Amino acid sequence: xxxxxxxxxxxxxxxxxxxxxxxxxxxxxxxxxxxxxxxxxxxxxxxxxxxxxxxxxxxxxxxxxxxxxxxxxxxxxxxxxxxxxxxxxxxxxxxxxxxxxxxxxxxxxxxxxxxxxxxxxxxxxxxxxxxxxxxxxxxxxxxxxxxxxxxxxxxxxxxxxxxxxxxxxxxxxxxxxxxxxxxxxxxxxxxxxxxxxxxxxxxxxxxxxxxx
Numbered sequence: 001x002x003x004x005x006x007x008x009x010x011x012x013x014x015x016x017x018x019x020x021x022x023x024x025x026x027x028x029x030x031x032x033x034x035x036x037x038x039x040x041x042x043x044x045x046x047x048x049x050x051x052x053x054x055x056x057x058x059x060x061x062x063x064x065x066x067x068x069x070x071x072x073x074x075x076x077x078x079x080x081x082x083x084x085x086x087x088x089x090x091x092x093x094x095x096x097x098x099x100x101x102x103x104x105x106x107x108x109x110x111x112x113x114x115x116x117x118x119x120x121x122x123x124x125x126x127x128x129x130x131x132x133x134x135x136x137x138x139x140x141x142x143x144x145x146x147x148x149x150x151x152x153x154x155x156x157x158x159x160x161x162x163x164x165x166x167x168x169x170x171x172x173x174x175x176x177x178x179x180x181x182x183x184x185x186x187x188x189x190x191x192x193x194x195x196x197x198x199x200x201x202x203x204x205x206x207x208x209x210x211x212x
Contacts, residue, residue, distance in 0.1 A: 006063035007066035010037020015191070018043060018092055019073065020080075023052050024129045024172060025179030025207060027069035030100055032184040034072040038098070042070060043089065046077040086113050093118040093125060098187055102130040102179075105140045115202050125200040126190040130179045147208075149174035153211035178210025 015038040019030040027050070034040045044050050055063045079085040091101060091111060099118060099146075101108060108114040115127045129135060132144035147168060150156050155173060156166035183205035190201035 004166040010035070012036040012038035015039065015098065016096045017041065017098040018087075018089070018096050019100050019101060019109070020108075021100050021130060022050050023102070023182070024065070024069070024175045025205075026100050026179030027052065028176050029128070029130065029183040029187070029205075030073065031069050031071070032180070033098070033187065040073040042073045042075045043080075044075060044077050047080050049077070080111050080113060082109070086111060089113050090118065090121055094121045096122065096125065097191065098126045098128065100128045100130070100183065100187070105129070105131055105135045106141075107151040119200055119202075123195055123200055124198060126187055126194060126203065126204060127200065128183045128187050128190075128203035130183050130205045130207070132207050134209060135204045139208075144198045144207075146172040149178060149211050152208050153178075157212050174207040174211045178207040179205055182207075182210040 012033060015033075017030055017033050017038045017040040019026060019040055019042045021027060021030070030038075030040045030042070042050070048149060050066065051065050052069065053066045055065050057064050059067060076089055080089060093113075106114075109116065115129070118125055118127060131140070132149055133139035147156070150169070150173060151166070153174070156168065159167040159169055181201060186203035186205060191201055194200055
């Protein structure tokens, strides 16, 4: 592998991504897209920002994880619960190529900024939703963490010697591999299809499915 020359354009140059996600899965997904040249605009909650901002260790008052996940991105704050914030997001989505979110299924629909509403404004939009258990099924509204997804997927039983108790991996497999990376691959496939058909796609990335 060789270094890219100064000023080189990535394969996703000219592609705009709205990152509405929080924490590791969505942040890792959009980091991969940013590294490929996409213009990623991270949308954060006013006053609090992404929760990972406060995850230790802190460097000059900011989480090292937050710095690592959000290099190469721009950031704005929007209150999506307010009519004004929703209007701004809809205007941004009307000209964006990709939206990534990690809310529980149905949350953004209730706020009027979910897939159906944004797709009506921008039929070419690729919309990726990262969740613990997918957009349908009996667990769709449940909260969860990486350990839950790995437990349901059976991965915890594969981390130690035969006959040992379940053990947790040293990295967040469900968040990164099952969520972030799976979503990024789905987004790239959907984007390629959109360039052929002119129609956007909905990408459903379940961290439990990805862990399986």
